[in-house]
Amino acid sequence: MSVNQRIKQVRQSLNLSQAKFAKAISISNGYIAGIELENRNVNDRLIKLVSVTFNVRESWLKTGEGSMFEEQPNRLSKLASATFKELKPEYQEYILKQIDHLLDIQNKEKGE
Template sequence: MSQNEFARSIFISNGYIAELEGEHRKVNDRIIQLISLTFGVNEKWLKDGEGSMFYSTPGEKLQRMTGLFNDLPPKFQDYVMQQIEQLLNVTGKADP
């Protein structure tokens, strides 16, 4: 994966990546969360180097997603649910 592809996948610019590499910016919690959610990387491992690099089970991913979802205000929770339903419709996996 190129830096450009990586940047796009977590919704940041190539310039931002360059600033991180040049140590002109620090990696913030938002970037860590995006990397974790996009690539299944254990957030604790990214922050502290502790634990395994990747979430190893679907249950761990679900637990992480549930925690993030619960931290959102109700109107954003509704938006997330709508997006999930649209993804299921697009993939043909929605309930009939």
């Protein structure tokens, strides 16, 4: 099963339409449809958004191993999610770009 299929599985297990799922993570309906049809690639930012928003284990999204959901929400994740939702859309975009940048730095440090 691909990461795209696992994202679809998350959405279905939460009984959310593509529109509601997409809105919750601030992406377009068309984008989520493209992911589910495997016409779009899933990046680390999207994995983070799905993980934080829906309490899904990142490692499960990436590999399919273990359980889908975290046992208990992480305090920092809950705080970050609540704060993120209060921001204006343009600030949310800025934060997401910064997260992408930090992930790039982290991956370079790991030698990936």
